[in-house]
Amino acid sequence: MRLFRHHTGLPDDARGAVVALGNFDGLHRGHEAVIEVARSLAAATGAPLGVMTFEPHPRSVFYSEQPPFRLTPFRVKERQIENLGVECLFILHFDDRLRCLTAEQFVEQVLIDGLAALHVVVGHAFRFGFGRAGDIDLLTRLGRAHNMECMTVGPALDAEGQSYSSTRIRNALVTGRPRDAERLLGRPWEIEGRVEAGDRRGRCIGFPTA
Numbered sequence: 099m100r101l102f103r104h105h106t107g108l109p110d111d112a113r114g115a116v117v118a119l120g121n122f123d124g125l126h127r128g129h130e131a132v133i134e135v136a137r138s139l140a141a142a143t144g145a146p147l148g149v150m151t152f153e154p155h156p157r158s159v160f161y162s163e164q165p166p167f168r169l170t171p172f173r174v175k176e177r178q179i180e181n182l183g184v185e186c187l188f189i190l191h192f193d194d195r196l197r198c199l200t201a202e203q204f205v206e207q208v209l210i211d212g213l214a215a216l217h218v219v220v221g222h223a224f225r226f227g228f229g230r231a232g233d234i235d236l237l238t239r240l241g242r243a244h245n246m247e248c249m250t251v252g253p254a255l256d257a258e259g260q261s262y263s264s265t266r267i268r269n270a271l272v273t274g275r276p277r278d279a280e281r282l283l284g285r286p287w288e289i290e291g292r293v294e295a296g297d298r299r300g301r302c303i304g305f306p307t308a
Contacts, residue, residue, distance in 0.1 A: 099180040103189050105212030112186050113214040115148035116140040122151050124169035125178040127284045128262035131254040136219040145216045148186040156192050201227025205240040217247045
């Protein structure tokens with residue numbers, strides 16, 4: 099998988115992709131359904147399969163006073179996306195400049211001029227652009243004006259008839275239900291961190307500690 103941290107100056111073989119677009123925090127079963135639709139379209143058209151997401155998570159920009167609860171830090175999310183067979187991962191740095199793009203500017207500057215996306219696939223609740231003014235209808239209308247097709251994927255439902263969502267997974271973890279979180283994610287939730295040198299007390303109790 100190739101990683102691009104920008105949407106301009108892309109090589110020709112990374113443009114014209116079928117792109118699954120979203121935050122994809124957790125990369126849960128609902129997100130996988132969106133990417134699977136994009137995969138089918140890419141296979142049918144012979145186009146590359148791409149995913150576009152944002153770093154840092156927009157929530158940390160809009161609600162900077164609240165501590166973030168990321169289900170998948172970037173490196174974890176990158177690995178999970180690669181495991182799904184995605185060819186190109188486009189990471190947009192979410193800052194004030196990107197936040198202030200209107201929905202029309204985002205489509206024209208990022209998706210059309212930058213990626214030359216052949217097809218964009220999004221989840222049913224996807225919103226974009228300044229003030230979250232862009233919705234599926236606007237994305238579809240602007241896309242067609244530039245020969246870019248758009249597809250919306252409806253909610254993926256679990257055995258209880260509830261849609262998979264990052265919010266449900268966070269709630270499961272906060273309330274001490276890791277097995278429910280695992281069921282929604284499709285894999286165990288993981289924590290990744292760097293082991294640093296401490297007081298070396300493990301040497302005194304007969305086994306290493308971290």
